[in-house]
Amino acid sequence: MFRHTLVAGSTGKGKTHFTKNLLRQYATDKRYPIENHDTGDTEHSRLNIVILDPENEYSEMRNGNPELADKSGLVERLQRQGIEVGGIDSLQTFVPEIGRTNAPSTGESRNLTIPFSLVEDRPQLLMPYKPTEVTRGALENCISAYFDQTDDPSYAGFIRFLDTNADSESQLRQRYSIGEKTWEAINRRVTDDAYEDVFDHGTNPLPEISNALFREGQVSVIPTSHLHGAKEELTVLSILSYIIDNKIDDYDVDEHVKDTPLLVAVDEAHNYVSSPDTLRESYIVERARDAVKQGRKDKLGLFMITQNPEDIDGDILKQTNTNVLLGLREEVVQKVPSVPRGYEKDIANFGKGQAVVKAPDVEAVEVVGLPYCLTQHSN
Template sequence: MDNDLERGDRERVNGQSSSVAREVPDDALLREMDGLEVYTPPRHAEGIVGWTMFDTPTAQDDTVVALLPKDKIGKVPNRGLVRIESEGDGRTYLGIVQAGPFAEPDGLRGDAPLVVTVQVRSGQMLLPQFHGRIHIELMGQKSGKAVTPPRFRPLPSSPVFLLDAGETRELLRCEGDMALGLAVGHDDLKVGIPSGRKSVMPRHTGVLGTTGAGKSTTVSRMIQQAQKAGMAVILLDVEGEYTEMGRPADNPEMVELLAERGIAAKGVSDTALYHLVGTETTNLRHPNRREFSPPFSRLSPYMVCEILDLTDAQQTRYWQAYENCKALLRELGIYPQRVMGRVEESHERRLERLDEFAEGYPGMTLGALLDVVSAFLHTVERQEDSPRLYSTEFRDSADRVMRRVKQSKAESAVSWRALRARLFRLMRLNVFDSRKPGVHSIDYDELARPGAVSVIDLSDMEAADLRNLVIADIIRGVERAQEKAFDAAARSGAEVPRTLVVVEEAHEFLSVERVRRMPNLFQTVSRIAKRGRKRWLGLVFITQHPQHLPDELLGLLNNYVLHRINDANTIGRLRRSIGGIDAGLWERVTSLAPGQAVVSFTHLSRAMLVTVDPTQCRLRMAEE
């Protein structure tokens, strides 16, 4: 009954037009076609998935269209790699499926009214015969083993072959021991980062994408893999998201994804959690938690002036106080230390190498500097008595301090007072030179130890400038320790140590606005980035606001993981500063699913679309 109805429908449709696919060619035509010599590609007939088509007036230089028989449509994935054996001239081209596979009816346009009518009226029954169409972006022309930019185009009707996994891997060069994920468009094609290659991680990395796009998951995966590869990792955790990395992933969604991929949930071993003295951490129960306090003497006076946002007049006073404080420390035998009239040699040598763009005067505490400023203010205000001094260095030597300060010409009580107020505010944070029991300065050799993962929780620091000062200081400390260890290993012929420094919320650390206001801070980072290339220190910057990153910073990065970015302007700007990602991939960036990313690394022959592996370790959800 039903069948009869359908047959009736079909006949009606056929009656209306003779051009519906299956029934189109009449018997005579079919017989004629059978008689024709069918085109058979002479070589490699096996493995052919389609043939290139003629170019149309809208054809573009780098792309070529190929048609696929119906049964091959399901075999040619988007982003799949293909080889085209140009028929007639013997040239071989390599390409990537940039769009498609599309299905279109034979001999008709897919949106022809007839096709539409048939489709809605009869569903599957009267589906015209169809074929596939793919748009191939030409990646290059093969000459021997090398691949060169294409100078010609494949001729029409050239056979198209899908590359197998081995060929694909060889062409994309996407292997590496640090597993990152799976390539989209390939069956089980793993994408990794080679941890041993100096030309990759030490060329610095940006992980960019909107909130919730998968950055932290990617970063935690990367860190765990880096540790496995024997690197030291230091993570500047601005939101306190990574403080529980030592525990296995327990978010049900991640656990399920891990199970699907056959990856075990596992915490990162050997983590240490650092937080600044007097600030909270998001994981108080971490088994290896360390409260730290940086010595004020580590900070470059130039950087301090920037952070304190001093006016020119205040800066002049700052330097006057700083120079006099130095002289007093020497005079009193505090630094260089003088024991029974003898000056400590090693201190003198250290002072000879002192680079005040990078560090302050050894042994100078914030309290001592503040005392000198107070003494100046006292003199300028022409007060008779001696001021009260508080630092351990100077409190018993007020007369010496006053004598010295009086020799130095000083004026303007207003700016001395303002300077004192600013230093006093910094002092009140109780961050520098802390004497609290159990609190130490960071041991940078320990941070740079191979296999150590150090999470620095900065989530409870409200003063952004101060936090940046701490971040800059830690990066610099790590760089020194890394250089020392690297040079020692290089001298002795041992395996060189490798270190990664990961900076979350990098836009807060190095925004365009901040870099303009604090040129010294950026110069420090830039110098470290350049030295890091030679001494195996890789920087990784993460941000959900890439539009705030200055071009100078993007200029330092050579590897990118681009998660979803919604804003077209931001993408436009990134496109101008990041090379090597083709237009088709840029278009994908706005619509990536969480965990998907466009990955462009120096070891890859071209940027790839990657489904990043789920993370094995636990991440804390950042507060919304």
């Protein structure tokens, strides 16, 4: 698990159904050894599963599948085989509160705020483009100067800070030699509706509720079905970067992330860890590359779910131990290096729920997923 998993399949091949059944097996009371970052002592903690859910499908996992009750003796038979069946009592849903959106219906949930404070250590979040070195350096200097002079950072406060330094003779612009064209480029780049809508909405900033979100033994679902385009990208990459940075770094980290075994499931993963086109994407991909290399040591597993495995960054795929490949189009199969030899033609013809499972140094195994979901699955 901490050596990472890929679940890939075309639309309609049973990818989400298969994934729910697989993730259900991890939601147990099993404990994993992990080193406390503060004391260095080895502790044993239960797994925290975080699911980034773009289609609002995984909150259902708190409920059992009512259809199983009609199948005489089935649940008992599965449980005798060591298969976890039924809803997950310890599942919590955290809905990102984003401006000018309607939150999805998920049942019981808590709101989640993306605070602008995350930008202090991750200025790349404000760079969904490829800036020149001059513009990047100037913007990073402005961000650093802003955080140095405030104890209550916000996106609105940052914009006001820039406004107060609009004069070319301002102390900020003189200190960093920011000329007029560069200043215009900075303001043009940071004045964006997506930033205004994503940052600082609500009363539950991510760092302040990390003890609730990254709780051992819990499944934490973060639905993003109400988000699209730039809002979705900024929200998801902010959350991913927070998790990865605090998990694999050693200084000034969030203890709830650092000291908890984590499995991070990312649906539609190709949208977030593909070959990067912008500085923001480059940052998260580089961090994800570090994470997959250190995951086993830090007890961080990346669980990627996608219909476009050919778009996942190659360095990340190389470090992905377990590959579950459901039916894929023939042209996709040809581009995926993890397809086991001898299955290239078969995978294109797989039926719903049919898959091949491959891991390094283990012979590929062809399986057929259970025809029923072990938790609720409406779609």
